[in-house]
Amino acid sequence: MNKPLILVVEDDRPIRNLISATLKMHDYKFIAVGNGAEAVLEASSHNPDIMLLDLGLPDMDGVDVIKRIRSWSDMPIIVISARSEDRDKIDALDSGADDYLTKPFSVEELLARIRVAQRRLSVVQTDRAASGPLFVNGDLKIDLAAGLVFLGNEQIHLTPIEYKLICLLAANVGKVLTHTFITQKIWGSSWENDIASLRVFMATLRRKLESDPDTKRCIQTHIGVGYRMIRIDPADKEEKEQ
Amino acid sequence: MEGVIKLNANGKQKRNAANEHILVCLSSSPSNERVVKTAVRMASVFGSQLTALYVRTPDYETMDPEDRKRLENHIRIAEAGGAETVTTHGDDVSEQIAEYARLSGVTKIIIGINSSRRRRLFFKPTLTERLFELVPGIDVHVIPDTGALGAYYGKKGRFKQSVLPSWKDIAVTAALLAAATGIGLLFQRLGFTDANIITVYLLCVLIISILTRGFACGVMGSFASVILFNYFLTEPRLTLRAYGSGYPVTFAIMLAASIITSTLAAKLKAQAKLSAGDAFRTKLLFDTNRILQGAKDEREILTITASRVSKLLNVDTSVHFADENGLSGGLLFFAGREGSEQALPEGPDFEAAQWAYLNKKQSGMGVKPHKAIKFVYTPIRAGESICGVLGIGAAHRRTDAYEKGIVQSILGECGLAIENLRNAKGREAAAVLAKNEQLRANLLRTISHDLRTPLTSISGNADTLLKNRAMFDDETADRLLSDIRDDAEWLTGLVENLLSISKIGDGSIRLDVSDQIVEDVLEEALRHIDRGSASRTIALETGNEPMLARMDARLIVQVIVNLVNNAVKHTPEGSAITVKAVPDEAFAVISVSDNGPGIPDEWKEKVFEMFFTGDNDVGDSRRSMGLGLPLCRSILEAHGSELILGDNRPSGCIFSFKLPLSEVDLNE
Numbered sequence: 001m002n003k004p005l006i007l008v009v010e011d012d013r014p015i016r017n018l019i020s021a022t023l024k025m026h027d028y029k030f031i032a033v034g035n036g037a038e039a040v041l042e043a044s045s046h047n048p049d050i051m052l053l054d055l056g057l058p059d060m061d062g063v064d065v066i067k068r069i070r071s072w073s074d075m076p077i078i079v080i081s082a083r084s085e086d087r088d089k090i091d092a093l094d095s096g097a098d099d100y101l102t103k104p105f106s107v108e109e110l111l112a113r114i115r116v117a118q119r120r121l122s123v124v125q126t127d128r129a130a131s132g133p134l135f136v137n138g139d140l141k142i143d144l145a146a147g148l149v150f151l152g153n154e155q156i157h158l159t160p161i162e163y164k165l166i167c168l169l170a171a172n173v174g175k176v177l178t179h180t181f182i183t184q185k186i187w188g189s190s191w192e193n194d195i196a197s198l199r200v201f202m203a204t205l206r207r208k209l210e211s212d213p214d215t216k217r218c219i220q221t222h223i224g225v226g227y228r229m230i231r232i233d234p235a236d237k238e239e240k241e242q
Numbered sequence: 243m244e245g246v247i248k249l250n251a252n253g254k255q256k257r258n259a260a261n262e263h264i265l266v267c268l269s270s271s272p273s274n275e276r277v278v279k280t281a282v283r284m285a286s287v288f289g290s291q292l293t294a295l296y297v298r299t300p301d302y303e304t305m306d307p308e309d310r311k312r313l314e315n316h317i318r319i320a321e322a323g324g325a326e327t328v329t330t331h332g333d334d335v336s337e338q339i340a341e342y343a344r345l346s347g348v349t350k351i352i353i354g355i356n357s358s359r360r361r362r363l364f365f366k367p368t369l370t371e372r373l374f375e376l377v378p379g380i381d382v383h384v385i386p387d388t389g390a391l392g393a394y395y396g397k398k399g400r401f402k403q404s405v406l407p408s409w410k411d412i413a414v415t416a417a418l419l420a421a422a423t424g425i426g427l428l429f430q431r432l433g434f435t436d437a438n439i440i441t442v443y444l445l446c447v448l449i450i451s452i453l454t455r456g457f458a459c460g461v462m463g464s465f466a467s468v469i470l471f472n473y474f475l476t477e478p479r480l481t482l483r484a485y486g487s488g489y490p491v492t493f494a495i496m497l498a499a500s501i502i503t504s505t506l507a508a509k510l511k512a513q514a515k516l517s518a519g520d521a522f523r524t525k526l527l528f529d530t531n532r533i534l535q536g537a538k539d540e541r542e543i544l545t546i547t548a549s550r551v552s553k554l555l556n557v558d559t560s561v562h563f564a565d566e567n568g569l570s571g572g573l574l575f576f577a578g579r580e581g582s583e584q585a586l587p588e589g590p591d592f593e594a595a596q597w598a599y600l601n602k603k604q605s606g607m608g609v610k611p612h613k614a615i616k617f618v619y620t621p622i623r624a625g626e627s628i629c630g631v632l633g634i635g636a637a638h639r640r641t642d643a644y645e646k647g648i649v650q651s652i653l654g655e656c657g658l659a660i661e662n663l664r665n666a667k668g669r670e671a672a673a674v675l676a677k678n679e680q681l682r683a684n685l686l687r688t689i690s691h692d693l694r695t696p697l698t699s700i701s702g703n704a705d706t707l708l709k710n711r712a713m714f715d716d717e718t719a720d721r722l723l724s725d726i727r728d729d730a731e732w733l734t735g736l737v738e739n740l741l742s743i744s745k746i747g748d749g750s751i752r753l754d755v756s757d758q759i760v761e762d763v764l765e766e767a768l769r770h771i772d773r774g775s776a777s778r779t780i781a782l783e784t785g786n787e788p789m790l791a792r793m794d795a796r797l798i799v800q801v802i803v804n805l806v807n808n809a810v811k812h813t814p815e816g817s818a819i820t821v822k823a824v825p826d827e828a829f830a831v832i833s834v835s836d837n838g839p840g841i842p843d844e845w846k847e848k849v850f851e852m853f854f855t856g857d858n859d860v861g862d863s864r865r866s867m868g869l870g871l872p873l874c875r876s877i878l879e880a881h882g883s884e885l886i887l888g889d890n891r892p893s894g895c896i897f898s899f900k901l902p903l904s905e906v907d908l909n910e
Contacts, residue, residue: 086796104734196757196790196906203759203788221762223795 004049004118008032009039009065010080011058015103019052022107028114036060043069050117053097055081055088062088063095070096076117076174080105086224090178093226098175100225119231120174135170137218138232140209142170151209161186162205165198169219169229178226202227262290265348266325267297267339268316270309277354277385278316282323284352284383293346294320294327297338300512304456317646321604329647331516333509336369340376352383407462411454415463418453419470422446426475439475440496443467447500451507460504467500468493523648526554530652534659540565543663544622544630547656549575551634551649558635560617562595564628569599577635595619595631602628622653624660689740696729731772735807739869742800742877753794753880757904760789760823760830767802768821777815780806783822791830791901797877798901801885804870805834805897813838813894825903833898835890846887850875 006023010016011034023030031042036057043051051069055062066077078099079092089100098120099113133145141150149156149166158166164186169177183190183198206219220228266281268274278294285292294317305313317327332338343351353370373382407415426439447467451460469482472493476484484490530550537543541563548561552575562572572595574584598605598619605619617633632653703722711719761784768782802821809819819836841849850871875885878899888896 104730192756193907196904197908199757199759199762200788200790200906200908203761207788221759221765223758223762223766223799 003028004121005046006030006114007039007042007046007048007051009034009036009052009057010054011035011056012054015054018107019110022110026111034058036062036065039065040068043073043075047073049075049121050114051075051077052101052114053077053079053092055079055092063091066092066095066097076120078113078117090180090225093176093178094181099228100176116174116230135167137170137173137229140218140232142166151211156208158205158208159201161201162208165201165205166229169227173229173231176220176222176226176228182226261347262288262350263346263348264288264290264292264350264352265339265343265346266292266294266320266352267354268294268313268320268327269296269354270305270313270316271354272312273354273385274312274316275319277352278320278323280385281352282320282325284350285324290349292320292323292325293348294325295339295342296327296329297335298329298331299333299335300516324603327646331520333513333516336372336376339373343377343380348380350381350383351377352385354385407454407456407459411459414453415450415459415466418446418450419463419466422467423470423474426471430475436475436492439471440492443471443496444500444503448503448507451504452511457505457508460508461501464497464500464504468497471496523651526648527651527655531655531659534655537659537663540629540660540663543656543659544632545573547622547652548573548632551632551652552577554648554652555634555645558617560591560595560633560635562592562599562631562633564599564630569596569631572631572633591617591633595633598631599628620649620653622656622660624657624664629657629660689736693733693736696733700726700729735772735803736869738800739804739873742797743869743873754796755792755794757790757792757906758795758798760784760791760832760901763793763795763798764802764821764823764832766795767799768806770799770803772807772810775806775810775819778810778813778817778819780819780821783820783824785824787825789823789825789830790904790906792904793881793901794877797880801874801877801899802832802834804874808870808897809834809836809838812836812841817894826900828903829900830903831898831900833896835894835896837890837892837894840889840893840895841887849887850885 006028008016008019008023008030010019010032013034016032016034020030020032031046031048033039033042036059039051039053039057042048053062053065057065062079062081066079069075069077076099077097078101079089079097080101080103081089081092082103089102093100098117101110101113133143135142135144139152142148143150144167147163149158149163165182168182168185179195179198180190183194186198187194202219202221206221209218218229218232220230222228262285264281264285266278268278281292281294284290296313296317320327328342330338330342339351339353342348351373353373355370370382370384422442422445425442429439429442447460447463450463451457454460472482472484472489473480476486476489478485484493486492530547533546533550534543537546544561544563548559551557552559556577558575558577560572560574562569564570569592571585572592594605594617598621602621602623604621617635619631619633621628622630622632634649703726707714707719707722714722761782764782764784768780771780806819806821809817813819813836817836817838819834821832821834823830823832825831871885874897878885881901883899883901885897885899888898890896
């Protein structure tokens with residue numbers, strides 16, 4: 001796989017240095033900038049593959065940066081935010097970010113997120129054309145034409161809502177979907193009861209997938225934020241730790 | 243009447259400069275109206291405080307309805323003039339006036355002459371004369387009679403209402419006298435002396451006095467018994483003559499004795515009635531006080547007051563609540579229907595209440611500027627401020643001075659209760675503030691101390707590496723670097739706890755609750771455990787069914803993180819730590835247990851105190867702020883739960899807590 005070009009947008013110099021050093025060490029190509037205006041400029045001129053975006057920028061709101069970039073680019077965006085800013089994270093995800101990193105984060109975490117984004121990139125690039133009726137992720141197979149879900153060779157029985165959920169997650173594999181986004185897609189509303197329902201459906205869905213150790217963690221729960229299906233890569237064991 | 247802000251005649255609340263306090267005596271006589279008006283004028287000239295006093299004597303019960311109406315009219319005039327009306331009870335009007343004047347610091351007494359003339363009927367010094375005698379230091383102004391009084395007295399005999407006995411009383415008197423005569427005849431046949439028979443007659447008169455109203459029957463009985471005694475029981479029988487030379491004296495003494503007996507008994511009865519009234523009033527106030535003591539907030543106190551007045555007077559009442567933002571909408575209580583209160587719509591009634599609130603003065607029915615309103619609105623004072631407005635319905639058209647006194651006393655109790663409540667709140671807030679302040683001070687001291695250590699280590703190690711890297715072998719360099727990392731991690735954990743404390747510690751906890759899958763929360767927590775956990779096995783056990791519980795997920799994650807980190811810190815390497823969630827009826831019971839050495843009993847309470855760190859940690863000697871457990875405890879308290887520490891078998895300890903399971907309507 002080609003090493004992608006990463007745009008790092010972070011105003012805090014030590015953190016920018018840390019990210020730059022890490023990326024350099026792992027042979028990623030990158031551009032590092034310190035504010036939103038430069039970020040939009042660099043994004044349009046260099047057309048990077050992945051963007052790491054700090055939400056607390058001095059000149060403009062991180063969410064605005066995402067919205068402007070989303071107007072022409074579909075590149076994976078990973079936002080970086082402080083722990084206490086749940087709302088900002090959710091806003092960023094709802095306006096098109098794919099994933100988030102919470103400060104303080106470890107270097108391994110950062111690399112893992114970049115790998116997830118990379119895989120999504122390859123999915124976007126390869127699957128889009130051949131978005132056939134079959135979705136395969138590790139042992140998980142979804143036959144979209146027949147509406148059937150398999151774990152290995154065994155069919156698993158899902159309720160209509162569970163099926164809708166797994167399809168929604170599969171269609172956005174690698175991307176963190178917020179509670180609001182999911183409930184809006186499934187029920188068309190996002191009342192508190194919808195979100196509680198969603199949690200129960202997700203819990204039962206995950207239990208149905210848990211029988212297979214490989215798919216056990218393919219749906220991640222992000223407390224207070226949402227859910228994500230990750231693409232299972234047998235070569236990447238670390239991913240399961242995530 | 244303490245605790246009531248005095249009003250001057252203009253109704254403005256100000257302590258009068260001249261310290262004048264005018265007392266006007268109310269009565270039911272027509273000329274009293276002039277007396278009251280004079281007093282009002284005088285008070286307004288002097289800018290002084292005005293009190294209108296009505297002494298309620300036993301005569302009140304038998305008062306003519308017309309008189310009563312007039313009295314009420316006088317009370318209204320006095321109140322409209324800014325007077326505070328007071329009713330006292332007693333037999334001796336002058337003494338009551340004098341007593342009140344002395345106690346309330348009255349400087350001038352205004353009284354009508356007719357009131358004094360009335361008292362002459364009792365062969366006593368006139369009321370004014372006695373008053374002069376009783377309160378030598380106070381000016382007594384006597385307002386002269388207008389002359390219309392003679393006709394007034396001529397028209398109705400004073401005894402007409404109060405003393406004329408009813409037919410029933412006369413029948414009782416006759417029957418008793420007949421019985422006494424019968425017994426007298428029997429005694430005579432048995433050969434008893436006259437003394438015995440006279441005693442029987444005296445007893446008879448006493449019983450008559452007790453059983454009949456007023457003392458007319460008693461006096462009549464006295465005369466009748468002497469005549470009957472003479473007619474039936476002295477020689478010669480059946481004549482009104484007596485042979486014995488001593489008999490005239492006997493008759494005179496007998497008459498005197500029976501008259502005194504009858505008047506004494508009648509007086510006693512009246513006194514008993516008065517004191518019963520007083521006892522009722524005392525009990526009522528006591529009960530009200532007791533009920534008010536139980537109230538939790540001002541609204542409740544005002545509500546109780548209004549419903550109590552409604553019950554007591556059997557009228558509709560209303561109450562408006564006042565707070566910093568002014569007067570808010572009222573509640574209406576219907577007479578005779580408890581628990582039927584309803585919200586009062588805005589309108590002229592609210593305006594009248596608002597007026598009473600702003601002017602700290604009665605308004606509503608009959609009082610400018612809201613004469614048309616059907617309620618009388620009285621502001622309720624607590625200390626210097628008005629805490630609400632009580633409305634009393636128009637059904638209660640006659641302002642009975644006695645009941646009015648009771649209402650005023652209840653309002654006084656209400657004001658006191660509210661003041662007490664406010665004081666208690668103030669004290670509580672001050673105590674909490676002091677405690678928080680101390681906690682904050684402790685926290686700052688400990689934090690600055692505890693931050694310095696890891697920061698010294700981080701900057702020192704980094705500096706050393708930066709300057710002398712070449713001098714270190716790889717192993718040493720690695721050790722220094724991992725120290726930097728561990729210290730930074732420790733600081734991260736500290737910051738997380740401090741963030742949670744800042745959310746919870748200021749007393750106003752704002753939980754961000756939602757229904758969460760317990761298992762997800764526990765998994766999330768285990769992702770944030772310290773690095774030291776690698777040398778312990780941490781197991782997560784959850785039931786088969788997903789449990790949905792209501793909580794602030796972020797804070798509960800923090801609780802689990804702290805509990806597991808604690809277990810890691812206080813157990814030797816290789817220990818097993820279990821995080822478990824099981825359903826128990828309507829709760830999810832979440833526990834963190836270990837098989838380490840456990841916690842000695844004497845520390846079990848202390849571990850929850852802030853800054854307690856134990857003596858020696860079993861594992862590495864990592865510093866600890868001792869913030870973790872107290873924080874866990876406050877987080878759980880904020881959730882309405884509690885953190886319980888127990889012993890694990892065969893060794894170790896278990897921290898557990900419960901969270902309520904929630905039901906969810908699944909949107910299939």
